[in-house]
Amino acid sequence: MSTELLIHATGVCALALNVAALLRRCERALRFQSGLSGALWALNNLLLGAHTAAALSLVSAGRTATSAVTLGAAEPWRHAACGAFAALTLIASLCTWQGWSSALMLVASLLSTFAVFHLSAMPLRLTMLLVSALWMVNAWSVDSWEQMLANVVTAGAAVYGARRSAGATAALPPRTSTARRAAGASTS
Numbered sequence: 001m002s003t004e005l006l007i008h009a010t011g012v013c014a015l016a017l018n019v020a021a022l023l024r025r026c027e028r029a030l031r032f033q034s035g036l037s038g039a040l041w042a043l044n045n046l047l048l049g050a051h052t053a054a055a056l057s058l059v060s061a062g063r064t065a066t067s068a069v070t071l072g073a074a075e076p077w078r079h080a081a082c083g084a085f086a087a088l089t090l091i092a093s094l095c096t097w098q099g100w101s102s103a104l105m106l107v108a109s110l111l112s113t114f115a116v117f118h119l120s121a122m123p124l125r126l127t128m129l130l131v132s133a134l135w136m137v138n139a140w141s142v143d144s145w146e147q148m149l150a151n152v153v154t155a156g157a158a159v160y161g162a163r164r165s166a167g168a169t170a171a172l173p174p175r176t177s178t179a180r181r182a183a184g185a186s187t188s
Contacts, residue, residue, distance in 0.1 A: 007047045011146025014040035018150055022128065022157035025165065027120050031068035034116075035061045041147075048142045052102045053135075055092040056109045059085065067116035082117035089113055101137050108134035125162035129155050 017037035024030045038061030045054035063085040070078050093106040108131045115127040132155040139147030 003047060007044060007144075008146060010040050010044040010047065011144060011150070014038075014044055015146055015150040015153065018154045019157045022125060022154060022161045023164075024161075027124075028068045028071055030124075031064050031071065031116060035063075035065035035068070037061075038064055041150075044144070044146070045138075045142070048144060050098075050138060050142045052093060052096040052098050052105055053138045053142070055096045056089065056105050059088050059092050060109060060112065063088075063113055064116055070117065078117045082113060085113045085117075086110060101141050104134045104137045121165040122162040125158040125165065129158040129162075132158065 014037045017033055017040065021030050021033035021037060024033065038057050042054050042057035042061060045051075045057055066081055066085070067078075070081050089106065089109045093102055093109070096102070111127055111134075112131045115124050115131070119127060132151045136148065136151045139151055
């Protein structure tokens with residue numbers, strides 16, 4: 001009974017963190033909060049016996065937190081971090097392989113790896129929409145209502161966050177050559 005309660009508690013907490021993260025406009029906060037939820041999903045999947053999902057969720061937690069640190073870093077650093085986490089994702093998947101559902105989680109994790117290191121705003125959130133759809137297979141296979149709900153709500157939050165980030169960008173006035181000159185930029 002206490003294991004079942006822990007399974008549900010970790011699922012609900014991870015769900016809440018996922019949704020809150022996707023609704024954030026701050027890219028760094030989105031990534032840190034997503035990293036925390038990844039750690040909770042890893043524990044949730046481990047308790048459910050979904051070892052590939054647990055391993056990939058743990059890699060995801062580290063990857064997402066690392067992407068927050070490298071957010072403003074030079075492109076070569078982001079490429080190196082992305083490559084390292086892609087390799088970790090492949091290794092974790094191969095070591096815990098459980099059939100075709102592992103393949104879908106591998107694709108989802110690789111997409112997510114690319115997204116957190118190279119995308120932001122709307123493209124990042126729309127990629128997370130696709131990632132949620134792929135992770136839904138794991139949720140069904142372990143019969144986890146928290147994970148199913150998380151994927152549906154996370155997908156909705158990703159769409160909402162994408163629209164919101166697009167609206168924030170659209171609300172900014174265009175920078176004219178006069179505005180660039182006033183800001184000290186070159187007009188060439």
